[in-house]
Amino acid sequence: MACDVCGDMEDGYVVLIEGARMNTCQECASLGRIISTPVRYSPAARVKTTKQELEMVENFGEEIQKGMKRTGLPVAVLAERINEKVSFLERVVNQKTLPGEHLARKLEHELGIKLLVPASSGEEKKPSGGGGKEMTLGDVLELQKKKKGDK
Template identity: 35%
Template sequence: MRCEICGKRIVGKPIKTKIDSSVMDVCKECSRFGKVQREPRKPRKSPVKRRPARSRGPEPIYEVVEDYGKIIRAERESRGWSREDLAERINEKVSVINRIESERMEPDIKLAKKLERLLNIQLLEKFEGDETDKIEAGGFRGATIGDIARIKRS
């Protein structure tokens, strides 16, 4: 290997040196023109043995119940809270509460769980259907082009 500055033949390992924002392999004499770069340390093996993460199985699928806006509004009003009070208690904007109560926006799962805990109501229900059982069992197969072609022929 040759020095990238002077061109001399380098015997042994070259010295990585940063010169004007470029890292070069240079000889010992030319390394004084820049900053010598250290080799990154090799990570040591951890003496602690780690266990593989356990799988808990498939996560349940939740859906927001119908008339969620009416349920939230009724409970909020029964407690005598304004929309501003509710928004402050769950750290959300008042506009979000307005849209949820008017059902122009469906709350995501995280927000629905916050509302459930605070208002002691049920907004989420587990989605249970025949298709989820088939998917979990590995027996579900989506429609293929061949299935569609057969449907059109009949």
């Protein structure tokens, strides 16, 4: 495959030159009306890789519960707002189901919480002392007090 006009090995453009369909190189493409350009650079194929990977925070159920408490939204109302079934939302809150990114975004928006963090940074992960132990609101407040005391 080569340019129909100049014989250059680089082609990929399909142009209309004086009524004739020609395969041409980039330079010769300007001689006619371009019908199609090379498909080597497909923007659609790259979209996924350019975005940073995100991961769900470990205690997303707790975060959602905290958000609901703060906003005063009962599960039923929240479920309606984000267009999900109450039973499904309850499963998410109980961490039996991992919400998808789209759902997580909606929850973040409705509750003003942070559920998705960049996968590379481990900063968001809280030091969980005795693996599996659930933190109560009291524990959280205690932790915040300690943090303030350190500085």
